[in-house]
Amino acid sequence: MAQDTGRQPELRCNVTYASTTIQLRTTLQTDPYAVPETDIEGRFRFKAVMTGKPGKIDYIKLYAYLQKDQGDIPIHQASYTGPFAVSPQVYKLTPNNQLYAGELERILQYECDLYNPPR
Structure with missing residues (x-):
């Protein structure tokens, strides 16, 4: 992904089911329970949580x-869990994950990048 100019950490996930890809962007949160799940075509739900405070990401959970x-x-x-690299460039956090579920072995794919700029 390209360089960014913002100064706050951002988690960027591409989640794909069938022929639909949804791009999710998550910023730092203090309450992981307040982060909503995202419906993926009525078959799956996906939730990306990044907790911490300005200047420090505590953890990321998917x-x-x-x-x-x-x-x-x-x-x-x-x-x-941290420490997470600080970089002016967006970098890959996860590989391309493929999850198989249900009687028909439906496939959900996701991969996430992290933007964690210097302060």
Whole structure:
């Protein structure tokens, strides 16, 4: 990804199911429970959480859920703890992850980049 000019950390995830890709951008939060999940085509939900305060990212957590009539089923959680590299460039945080879930083995893919500029 290209260089950025903002001064706040930002987590950028591309989440793909079938032929739809959703771009999610997450900024620093103090309350991880206040971060909403994103519906992915009525089949999955995805949640990206980056907690900390200005100048310091404490952790990043990524969650994926399979949507079922009986309720959402957690299928994936990835946790990243610091220290996180400070860079004026956006850099890759995760590989391209492929999650298989449900009776039909539906595939959710995601990858995330981190922008963590110097203060």
